[in-house]
Amino acid sequence: MKAGRGGVRPRPGFLRLKAAVAAVGAALLLLGAPSAHADAPAPPTMADGFGLTQAGAATGTATNFVITVKTAQVAGEHHIRILLPAGYAADPAKRYPVFYFLHGASDDPANPYLAYPALTAATSMITVIPDGGLRGWYTDWLDQSTVAGAQNWENFHINQVIPFIDANLRTLATRQGRAVGGISMGGFGALSYAQRHPGLFSQVASFSGADDLSVDHMVMRGAVVATLTNAGAPLCGSSSPTCSLTFGPTVSGEAIFGSPYPVFNADWRWNEADPSTHMAALAGTGIAIYTGNGNGDPANMEFWAQSAAQHAKDHLDALAHPYHYVDYGNGTGWGSHCNGGHEGGCWAQDLVDYVPRLEAAFASA
Template sequence: MSPILDARGLRAWAVLLAVAALLLPVAPRALAATPGPPVLTDGHGLTQVGSTGTATDFTITVTTPDVAEQHPIRIILPPGYYDDPARRYPVLYFLHGSPDSPVNQNYPALRSSNSMITVIPDGGARGWYANWRDQNTAAGAQRWETFHLEQVIPFVDDNLRTVAAKRGRAVAGISMGGLGAMRYAQRHPELFTEVASLSGGLDLSAASMGLRLAVVASLTNAPGGFCGSASSTGGDCTGSYAPAVSSDALFGSPYPVFNLDRLWNEADPASHMGRLAGVGISIYTGSGAGDPLSPEFWIEGANKHARDSLNALGLPYYYVGYGNGAGWGTRCDGNHNAGCWAQDLVDYVPRLERAFAAG
């Protein structure tokens, strides 16, 4: 065979091979593995014992000598967090209700922000975002304020690109978390530039004795807490607060006799709204559709007490009383439930983003 024929034959084979390749099924391109949670460094009294989730929505589990047992902390990062290593983000500390968990806070608005980090620390089933007066109960150590403010906040600042200053922090919460958010901002206004309460029981004074006794019910594991058919979890929550502890464990005696309840009065947000001067205040509440069997009926009264206090002080605030829920989203009925809180957050998150941007 001549060299010319050999060259032509080779070209013919090359064409045939190319055609055959086009006719063969194409192998799928290998997908990149989904990155897991970032590696964070222990510190400030927190020891990590596990993590789960994605690179931008993950939960770490920690232990601390200040609160018995293990505790999840959910962290939601903006989608572009890893794109610009020099950019820092403000942080919303979002406090859950009772009895609930950070992992259940699946409100779409909390995952919608491109401009802030959201941190959802565990508050326990009935921790009430406070350092309990009695640390020797069957529940073990219960120093929740220490855990959140002296451990979680600096841990987050050390491990993530945060704006580690008052202008870069907000605290908000639902139900028990709304009360906790208001108390934290009142006790530490140097830490937070904005505070929001969504259906928080903002009056622990004897003027709202029903709410005070609901807190006591969670301590003693008795019916009558913030649970029930209208709660975020649904159903009767009796049994969720074990082990039962004394009614005095949280703030001492809850009964207004001879000033024995002075620590409850000190913890009452409605009586101390003046401490929030310089902090942006937002309050959301329904009316329970006027039904005294709904927790929101009593919470509305407490929130009105807080609003009256703000009016008397002349402090600016943002207040939404959505009544029976008509016109407030498609799932809100004015009761103490996630349908209303989801709409609260649809309203609140963009407002908070603007406040952070302006700060």
């Protein structure tokens, strides 16, 4: 370049070079040449099937993403979060066991906090977090005519989600390749599914679960009824950002299991659904139960979860079934964010303890 009266003037050769560079850049863009800021790998493509139709594209990353599905079994749209191990794409021939992780009342798998660190750090398994509704209770409701619409949650999960996942991902589609676990309402769902479908799951875990719906635990029954009638939020954990006093349209407290009152055997469906008294159905299944004590405060749902867990443990002891049981009390020494309550800081630490055990059990199967 040389200086002129107007300042620095570019030489003609420089102008020609600049124009050539611009032309090459434009041509590369037209040809779809990769840029230095190429998009991150996208979630794998999932094909509709088994009564599930996807609504829109998946959102998230290649290893932590959410799909939205519709099904005639449950009214509305439903999110399913899927966590793949980091090496999933690198070895297209490798298959993985699957952990079905069931959330609690008032939760939604679209919220990233359900992807607990221990789950995203897992290296040898897939985790699937299906929508269970704000108060679906992992059950095909007795009353399908409420304003909530179709509520066949068990059918949705067992007959649709599981085969859909097996068809779309590289899973080990066997009993030894599946586990189910859940928090709070999902703890009930996990035990219930493992008991009712013993051929599907080799491992089951309940984290602060509603493990007892029998007449021995009327408080837990009341908590279920409260989610239906919107009489408070007894099963919401304090860490849940979606927790509210409303779980959906108000329906009858008998909508799921019929009458909860132990009069002339009117509550027989509750007794049939109760996990604590049906532990014999888990013979040959790995069992883990985690609970705190809510600091001894009856106003904290964990106080009641502890007694429900103890009832389940008592039945396991009577059967001489092996199990892994953790009661971390007020949370002292159980991670850095657990206060013994019904909340995510404790569940995160539960999973820190449980996930390596589960991966080891899968590896030895």
